């Protein structure tokens with residue numbers, strides 16, 4: 001491949017220039033990988049804290065005062081939808097916690113221990129004691145317990161909506177990371193709230209579900225609304241509840257794309273102008289080669305090769321820089337985990353090489369148009 | 380006529396700059412295989428123009444040119460490039476070596492352009508040509524680390540690399556001293572006799588012009604004189620043998 005041979009020689013003899021372009025591409029690709037990954041990781045963490053431990057689609061009775069019936073038809077309807085990852089029927093009861101002169105409103109969520117574990121990852125977040133198993137068992141947030149000087153084994157007195165009192169037993173403390181849960185929610189088995197609310201065995205206050213793809217929630221709800229088994233059901237869509245957050249994430253993504261596009265444009269302009277200068281500098285050589293019979297296509301290919309080589313080396317170096325930057329950044333005090341998306345990193349590298357090749361189009365055309373006679377006559 | 384290497388008929392070239400400049404007017408001649416001809420004429424008379432037309436670097440305004448029996452008017456850019464590569468060898472007035480490459484790489488360039496691989500066999504062939512031109516010890520040097528005389532000889536080696544049937548040389552000795560000029564002439568003669576290569580040499584040097592088999596004189600763009608020089612070939616033959 002003569003054009004490749006000539007390209008590498010031109011690059012090697014103009015070493016300073018070549019290294020400069022490589023550095024330019026590397027910085028561009030590094031910024032692209034760094035900024036893109038950072039924003040994506042930040043968003044993933046935000047999303048995870050928002051909906052990781054929460055219901056994506058919550059089913060309730062259309063009549064808010066009535067419980068929802070978890071009928072066999074509804075059970076089948078939910079279980080047969082493969083987009084659903086988790087189904088947690090629960091009973092939520094608002095009570096007033098009371099100890100001496102202190103009191104605080106809390107929600108008691110009653111569900112099967114297995115389900116509580118699945119949605120709130122309680123096994124991981126339990127910091128003392130054990131999970132609920134008996135009807136009187138309750139677990140509370142560690143911060144709540146500290147505030148009211150409660151420890152595992154203590155009795156927990158709660159006042160029910162009707163005014164009657166109930167004594168529960170604190171068997172464990174958790175810390176799920178969000179104060180909305182830690183300070184305001186207690187978990188029990190489904191038995192106690194069922195008795196307190198006077199519900200039937202298949203009646204719940206709501207049915208929480210998690211989906212494999214949280215962003216499919218709206219679509220899933222639309223599908224369910226058409227089914228007989230789901231009649232009389234009202235839905236709460238996390239995307240609607242968290243629309244503020246989603247708008248924020250959208251804005252973040254757009255500005256991240258803007259930065260990435262501008263960086264790539266800057267890289268492309270840099271390569272294009274340097275290659276164009278280099279093409280002018282090599283006019284004499286290309287003219288001589290053409291006088292000796294090199295075709296226009298081969299001459300044009302010289303600069304495509306140059307761009308390709310610069311693109312590959314620059315992108316490779318940029319990849320290393322980018323990962324290095326991310327690693328350095330991860331050493332600092334950050335509140336989210338950096339997750340590399342191989343598709344994004346691979347895509348960024350591919351874009352780097354493609355942009356390099358595209359920016360060679362003009363110099364390459366310039367080169368293929370050189371007429372040998374002008375060079376030969378020019379002396 | 381049939382086995383003529385080159386047949387030019389009514390070849391004319393007008394440059395359209397600010398005003399039309401006729402550089403070559405109605406030149407007709409033919410060159411047989413193995414012929415050794417020189418082209419003379421005053422500066423600006425059109426010698427380089429003629430050579431560039433014959434070497435397919437430039438296109439005539441009118442007239443026809445047949446190379447190796449083929450009408451060059453019908454050739455596209457790629458075919459012209461191939462013809463420049465394999466049929467003719469060009470020695471330019473300015474050596475025009477590629478400064479990024481070594482001497483041997485420069486010499487191999489026409490073969491690489493033809494599509495040959497950069498291998499030992501090719502380098503060996505280049506070495507033979509370089510040795511013949513007494514350039515053996517500068518083969519691996521960079522092209523611009525050699526002397527003016529050496530560069531001109533490298534350019535000659537390069538022109539001969541694809542064993543062309545026709546060598547076009549535009550003042551190949553223009554920048555050389557008498558000794559080097561004589562050397563270049565001897566080389567051309569040697570190649571002419573050993574390989575049967577035809578030569579068309581533009582020169583200002585009367586000694587070289589006189590040593591050709593035939594002299595073409597251009598004046599104001601016209602072919603003024605086309606004469607055979609008797610007996611030179613035989614003398615050169617003897618010289619080569621001794």
Ligand SMILES: Nc1ncnc2c1ncn2[C@@H]1O[C@H](COP(=O)(O)OP(=O)(O)OP(=O)(O)O)[C@@H](O)[C@H]1O
Pocket residue numbers: 377394395396400401402420421422423424425426427428429
């Ligand atoms: N590209 C061009 N544009 C306009 N005129 C040109 C061009 N090239 C050559 N000429 C003119 O054509 C004429 C012939 O030029 P050419 O280079 O063939 O002369 P030459 O015989 O080779 O001269 P020299 O011995 O000085 O090299 C000159 O008058 C020159 O000015």
Ligand SMILES: [Mg+2]
Pocket residue numbers: 426427428549
């Ligand atoms: Mg000239």
